[in-house]
């Protein structure tokens with residue numbers, strides 16, 4: 351792709367995760383079947399496919415058999431089949447395996463895998479079918495004509511932090527497309543603009559999110575078997591903190607461990623990264639990591655609002671897929687197979703629309719019909735109230751879930767509402783329980799063997815950002831930020847950020863301000879989601895910047 355150009359294509363796909371790649375593969379297959387020669391262009395901000403992909407992951411493989419021919423299935427780099435699957439309830443010192451599977455959480459027939467590896471494989475398949483994939487290009491602007499989407503533009507580079515052009519300035523490329531797919535994953539920055547512009551979340555629940563911090567380890571043989579899967583509940587989370595841990599045994603004595611916590615928690619000093627480190631010190635977890643070595647660290651949010659938080663998924667000339675559309679099945683913590691399916695359904699819709707020469711929203715409406723008649727709906731509808739039920743804590747949530755199981759998902763109260771995560775944090779003076787660090791005083795000693803401070807973990811993510819660019823984390827209203835976020839909430843960013851981007855600085859005169867170390871950013875998007883008051887906007891940084899995840 352040349353800079354300064356306007357490129358035209360039939361289909362533009364923004365994002366090279368499972369949903370974008372599946373859309374591209376399925377489109378290429380359908381065009382071939384129809385004998386149509388059409389251009390499909392996929393743009394990914396990571397320096398390579400997979401470098402910005404982070405998941406657990408235990409993957410439901412069934413949809414891959416629909417995406418690819420049966421002969422390709424054995425080639426897909428699923429690491430290993432799940433051989434043992436248990437849920438463990440942790441107290442501070444003890445571990446109690448649950449004698450049953452929580453409904454919807456069984457992993458029979460699923461595979462443990464690195465989603466990054468699978469995406470790399472899918473990208474090869476897509477390119478073999480003629481899809482053009484451009485990595486290292488961040489898309490930061492939606493193009494409109496007559497108020498209708500006509501494509502998108504990649505980011506201008508060679509700017510200083512004030513936006514002034516430097517010698518190496520290069521304007522981004524305008525990509526004009528007959529149809530654009532927004533497949534940006536969780537809290538997609540352009541998808542968010544699209545949803546706002548067309549009010550696509552009207553009458554929907556607020557989307558809510560979790561943040562997952564993950565490490566990949568190599569451990570001595572025998573610590574865990576490949577295919578062994580544990581999910582934990584309880585320690586170190588309180589009753590009013592939703593989430594849990596995962597431990598997935600991989601081949602070659604590797605193990606993926608992580609803690610996922612709902613961002614509707616209330617304590618403004620809560621720190622998911624540090625809670626994750628404390629979780630690792632529990633004897634049940636530490637015995638698995640004993641003698642091992644940290645290989646990689648990363649963090650990412652995932653949308654958990656479920657059925658009632660799905661926005662309208664189409665406008666003239668554009669569709670939204672995967673996590674950007676909020677398609678994650680809770681309580682199973684699974685989005686990969688839904689992302690792939692949504693990509694395939696988007697592909698079917700677009701192929702029909704292009705054949706009929708009608709890409710208006712009347713025609714693309716078919717996508718939403720397909721989604722709501724598909725296995726996606728079958729998974730999301732019965733648990734449509736699941737996550738909202740837990741907003742009042744584990745015990746109330748458990749009771750709600752029980753009634754939902756008896757009533758096919760409705761529960762005794764019908765549709766439960768949700769609140770934006772940015773609004774659930776308490777002010778410092780409203781917090782009744784001990785702040786996070788006091789709760790765990792004495793436990794946060796990062797020994798750099800089992801537990802790691804944020805800077806050390808960030809080092810293990812391979813993160814890089816060009817120094818010369820406009821800071822991609824933007825405080826929306828400085829005055830409001832100082833008076834609300836810093837004064838009343840104590841700058842929760844310094845705690846919730848998974849990668850030590852935010853530092854609260856106190857000047858000699860006592861004036862407080864937030865320093866932003868954007869170069870550490872893991873692209874998890876938590877700040878865009880959780881900052882109280884008028885908050886922070888995450889915009890996409892230069893293409894190729896960000897983490898360099900390997901096998902995450």
Ligand SMILES: Cc1cc2nc3c(=O)[nH]c(=O)nc-3n(C[C@H](O)[C@H](O)[C@H](O)COP(=O)(O)OP(=O)(O)OC[C@H]3O[C@@H](n4cnc5c(N)ncnc54)[C@H](O)[C@@H]3O)c2cc1C
Nearest residue numbers: 365367368369395405406407408489535562672673685686
């Ligand atoms: C900690 C954690 C554990 C999880 N565990 C599981 C699990 O065990 N099983 C499961 O099925 N699911 C799991 N999920 C959910 C699953 O990973 C997601 O549902 C799935 O990855 C969504 O796919 P996607 O294609 O929509 O988005 P993503 O996988 O996020 O891919 C989006 C891609 O778009 C790119 N992109 C974004 N914006 C732009 C832009 N503006 N310009 C260019 N490129 C852009 C990103 O860099 C990224 O590569 C987990 C998620 C997390 C965070």
